[in-house]
Amino acid sequence: MPGWWEALDLYAAFYRRPADWRLLLEEWGLAAKRNAAFADLSGGQRQRLFIALSLVGQPEMVFLDELTTGLDPQARRATWELVKQVRAKGTTVMLNVLAKLGVSSRAAATSAALKQGLL
Numbered sequence: 032m033p034g035w036w037e038a039l040d041l042y043a044a045f046y047r048r049p050a051d052w053r054l055l056l057e058e059w060g061l062a063a064k065r066n067a068a069f070a071d072l073s074g075g076q077r078q079r080l081f082i083a084l085s086l087v088g089q090p091e092m093v094f095l096d097e098l099t100t101g102l103d104p105q106a107r108r109a110t111w112e113l114v115k116q117v118r119a120k121g122t123t124v125m126l127n128v129l130a131k132l133g134v135s136s137r138a139a140a141t142s143a144a145l146k147q148g149l150l
Contacts, residue, residue: 034066034067034068035067035068035072035080036052036056036061036065038080038084039052039055039056039080039084039087040052042084042087043087045088046087046088046089048089049087049088050086050087050088050089052087055083055086055087058083058113058116059079059082059083059113060076060109061076061079064076073106074101074102074103074106075102075105075106075110078098078099078102078106078110079110079113082098082110082117086117091123092122092123092124092125093122094125094127095114095124095125095126095127096127097127098110098114098126099111
């Protein structure tokens with residue numbers, strides 16, 4: 032049965048040296064849900080899928096927008112830990128976060144706040 036994981040397989044085909052999307056499924060805690068319908072994924076699982084899609088090309092830099100919006104506290108903490116792991120592998124992570132700045136700054140090497148166009 033076709034599934035949402037096919038998006039990872041498709042994205043991998045766009046790159047000369049993609050990450051192994053099967054390993055991304057494991058790393059991001061999605062392997063057990065591989066045969067589930069996309070509609071059956073929780074908000075946290077969907078967010079992790081979107082992050083995995085952004086990483087399949089092994090980018091030097093990834094932009095993540097409102098990463099934890101709509102996630103419960105446990106899923107939010109798990110997501111921040113995964114972001115730390117991405118950084119530890121050498122990928123620069125640019126976060127756009129409107130709320131929870133304290134938590135996001137703990138996940139970041141450098142942080143800045145922009146308010147009314149001023150840094």
